[in-house]
Amino acid sequence: AQSVAQPEDQVNVAEGNPLTVKCTYSVSGNPYLFWYVQYPNRGLQFLLKYITGDNLVKGSYGFEAEFNKSQTSFHLKKPSALVSDSALYFCAVRDIGQAGTALIFGKGTTLSVSS
Amino acid sequence: EPEVTQTPSHQVTQMGQEVILRCVPISNHLYFYWYRQILGQKVEFLVSFYNNEISEKSEIFDDQFSVERPDGSNFTLKIRSTKLEDSAMYFCASSVPGQGSTEAFFGQGTRLTVV
Numbered sequence: 001a002q003s004v005a006q007p008e009d010q011v012n013v014a015e016g017n018p019l020t021v022k023c024t025y026s027v028s029g030n031p032y033l034f035w036y037v038q039y040p041n042r043g044l045q046f047l048l049k050y051i052t053g054d055n056l057v058k059g060s061y062g063f064e065a066e067f068n069k070s071q072t073s074f075h076l077k078k079p080s081a082l083v084s085d086s087a088l089y090f091c092a093v094r095d096i097g098q099a100g101t102a103l104i105f106g107k108g109t110t111l112s113v114s115s
Numbered sequence: 116e117p118e119v120t121q122t123p124s125h126q127v128t129q130m131g132q133e134v135i136l137r138c139v140p141i142s143n144h145l146y147f148y149w150y151r152q153i154l155g156q157k158v159e160f161l162v163s164f165y166n167n168e169i170s171e172k173s174e175i176f177d178d179q180f181s182v183e184r185p186d187g188s189n190f191t192l193k194i195r196s197t198k199l200e201d202s203a204m205y206f207c208a209s210s211v212p213g214q215g216s217t218e219a220f221f222g223q224g225t226r227l228t229v230v
Binding site for chain 1: 150156157220
C-alpha cells in the first residue's frame with residue numbers, strides 16, 4: 001500500500017534562513033510525487049511535482065524539492081524563507097501507471113516563519 | 116486563471132439528513148475527485164470519477180456516499196444519511212488526463228458540520 005510520512009508536525013525557521021520540510025514515501029512501483037500548500041481556510045494549492053528526470057524540481061514561489069530514490073524521500077526546500085510562506089504543507093504520492101488514481105497525502109507539516 | 120469552485124462554502128446539517136455538495140471542475144479536465152479533511156487531520160481520498168463512472172474509491176466511500184455528474188459542468192457528492200463523524204472539510208479536485216503525472220487542482224472546500 002502507498003503511504004507518505006511527514007515526520008515533523010511543525011517546522012520553525014527565521015525569515016531569510018533556508019527551510020526544509022521532510023517527506024518520505026512508500027509505493028510498490030515508481031512514484032509520482034507532489035507538494036501542496038494550504039493557507040488557513042483555503043484549499044490546497046499545487047506547488048511542484050516530480051515525475052521523472054532531474055531529481056531537483058523547481059516550483060512556485062521559489063520552492064524546490066529533491067527526489068532521492070535510494071532514501072525514498074522528496075524533501076521540500078527553499079533557500080530563503082519568507083513570513084508569507086507560513087502555512088500547512090502536504091506531501092503526496094501517486095503510484096505510476098494509472099491516471100485518475102488517488103493522491104495519498106501525508107499528515108502535513110506546519111511551517112512557521114518568524115520575522 | 117481557471118479554478119475549481121465549490122458550493123456552499125459551509126453547510127450545517129442535522130444528523131440523518133441528506134446533503135449534496137457541489138463542485139464545478141475546471142472545464143477541460145476529465146478526472147474529478149472528492150477528498151475530505153477532518154479537522155486537524157490529513158487529507159483523505161474518497162473517490163475519483165472519469166467518463167461518467169467511478170474509477171477508484173476508498174474504504175471511506177461506503178454506500179452512504181454517491182457521486183454524480185448531472186450535467187456538463189457540475190460534479191456532486193451526496194451523503195445520504197449524515198453522521199456526526201462526517202463533519203469535515205470536503206474538497207473537490209479535477210485534473211486533465213494523463214498517466215498519473217498530472218496534478219490535481221483543488222477547490223476551496225465545503226465545510227460540513229453535522230449536528
